[in-house]
Amino acid sequence: MALVVQKFGGSSVADPDRIKRVARRVVDTKEQGNQVVVIVSAMGDTTDDLISLARQITTKPKSREMDMLLATGEQISIALLAMAIDELGHPVVSLTGPQVGIVTEPVHGKAKILAISPERLRQELNGGNIIIVAGFQGATNTGEITTLGRGGSDTTAVGVAACLHADVCEIFTDVDGVYTADPRVVPQARKLEAVTYDEMLELASLGAQVLHPRAVELGKEYQIPIRVRSSFNYHAGTLVQEGSSSMEKEIMVSGVAYDVNVAKIALFDVPDQPGIAYRLFKALADERVNVDMIIQSAKRNHTNDISFTVVQDDLGTAVKVVERIKAEIGAGDFIFDDGVAKVSIVGAGMITRPGVAAMMFEALADAGINIEMISTSEVKVSCVVKGDQIKQAVQVVHAKFDLAAD
């Protein structure tokens, strides 16, 4: 008997008919002899509708009250899915994040999970129940309701799988798995049978929307196999697990990712002294701005230019912080641009083959696409380009590495 954790996103439970279909699928898994824990997101547009309600009240809702409001979305989903499974004759119980014992840090809007208690989950599984858990939410030690922010439901799913030592965590979505590139941008893109956590982490961080990097990190840490698959068919999807799936390939690039939710800030003439970068990025971290790429280029006159990217939602906050800090640290002017996007190639061990990055730059150059920033890691190369050139960038890079389906 395996223990299977399944996560269904908002589009999979967007209306009563789809909820019934998910119920059927969950019951199938149970009837195959598995224990099943299901994590669900809010129905379709529910979260957007709730945000719109709040916006009609105030332009600056308190984050505590936003969490109080948004947490209702998943609570509605779990109740309805539990009813649908009960209707199919299977014992089932729904649990909110706080009821499960998902304890988060005392931060609203993007809390991190500190711990998940297995007791209640074990008790319900031992009682023969299918468990439906509200994704995206938890509670602080003092019982304040929190939400986990972007990727919250994926993170709940992998976190619950880790806490129960589940055999697999299945992430159901509206695509068939992880592709070498977004099929909407590159119709020739090929589905990957398997990727490593590190590759998936890069693909996810770099904009592949199927699985949030927080969830992948958690899966890697606790070695939980994650299967990304479609809620609309029974294809096997893509398995994310340890080990190098790319080992036998000639080219190490497993996929091309892109992200348009990028804004760039460049701060000029920063004094070249120890502790300066720390003060800047500490100030940004204090305001909970997630900084992605950071590039510092040395200049001759003992100053540096520092460029970095943030998600577009954080740009306003980031600009305020930079405005304040630049005087403190004696830096010069700064500029920002939210009309940029990021294209990346990902593959295990790629950095040991220097020609790979060059091939990417060549593809972009041949297409007349200017590269504004470059960042590399063990398993990826990312380039920031003009936002209106991003689709073309993905296509030419995908073609360059010959990633298309055979």
Added chain:
Amino acid sequence: MALVVQKFGGSSVADPDRIKRVARRVVDTKEQGNQVVVIVSAMGDTTDDLISLARQITTKPKSREMDMLLATGEQISIALLAMAIDELGHPVVSLTGPQVGIVTEPVHGKAKILAISPERLRQELNGGNIIIVAGFQGATNTGEITTLGRGGSDTTAVGVAACLHADVCEIFTDVDGVYTADPRVVPQARKLEAVTYDEMLELASLGAQVLHPRAVELGKEYQIPIRVRSSFNYHAGTLVQEGSSSMEKEIMVSGVAYDVNVAKIALFDVPDQPGIAYRLFKALADERVNVDMIIQSAKRNHTNDISFTVVQDDLGTAVKVVERIKAEIGAGDFIFDDGVAKVSIVGAGMITRPGVAAMMFEALADAGINIEMISTSEVKVSCVVKGDQIKQAVQVVHAKFDLAAD
């Protein structure tokens, strides 16, 4: 500094504009130097919408999951109202029933409140906060989410007022207060300045929709003055408190109430033995059927006929119970009728003036309305009549006792 508890029903918070208006009203009360705790219901049709969603999933939703679902309605309201008050610049915090520490019995759909913890409420009041509490909900000792059923938000309000020894509990509604009869049925009806708990209890039990009898009972037990007033104007409304408001009136009747949510069951030829009635009504209580009027009429052949009324929702369950019990106790046939309604007159000490009941019967007889059942108490006389004659019944009785505004 007074401590004021205010309760706003679903129609008062039906949309963002109305929520802002309620926020303004709450802030007014605070700015007059009071501490304020606000209880809110779900917005307008939210509860009906959620029930409709559940019905699209299953015809027999589990009551535990219905509670999980319905509790989201009030959670949305409290978050939005807190945002609106914050927008007006006042410190505010919203709390769900479980967060307040409203502990209920482990029953779903119509749980009774066992206890309310004052600690969190006191702490937030001492911190200068306006508190917004979700009505209608609580949690069991084991953290299961429960709802309180009919009148739940009124009951939460008076319960919170009692636990905090509040100076007054204001129930805001869409009418100006308690009238001598429903103004939609009797346009000449007069608003009462004050009524006693007992009178209000009878009026509420008998169908006056402004305040639920559970809330009145709680108010009486803890001697919390309750003011029923309109959320659309600043009229004083009607004060419900101890003492005989009717003492100086010539006629003791303070109002006429009616209830169309009534079904009648009559069981014939019940053996005239000790314990028979107990077995019948114990069985009904075990299924949580609320029985209202009970009439037993002795017959000559050592059998009785027993008639009783239930709310229409409970009729199906009641019929099943009677079907099962009648064989066990050796009773004869039974009939039921959900096309009945109840008209009642209410007034403190009325029963000591025997002519009052007779006047009511005369009014009904003069109008050609047949009385199917009669029940009397210290402060009321109720008659069950055909449902399609109920409006006329209210009108003729109201006229008979000369209750109209001067």
